Amino acid sequence: MTADLVVAELDDELSDIMAVIIDRNIRHLPVVDGGALIGMLSVRDIIQSQVQKLTSEIHYLKDYIASA
16 A cells, blocks of 8 residues: 555546556556545556457458448
């Protein structure tokens, strides 16, 4: 545990959250809204989100190329 707790706010951008996790070399980041804990993000959650986003983009680009 640490005395200087690093948290993410509900409206933080995912890219900013990823930067904090990488810079601080942490695996879990509490998410707060108005000072109240509302959840916990893990590295796995972020990776899954990015993979899903990239998979959607690849699918869209393949459809775009196939229709050209």
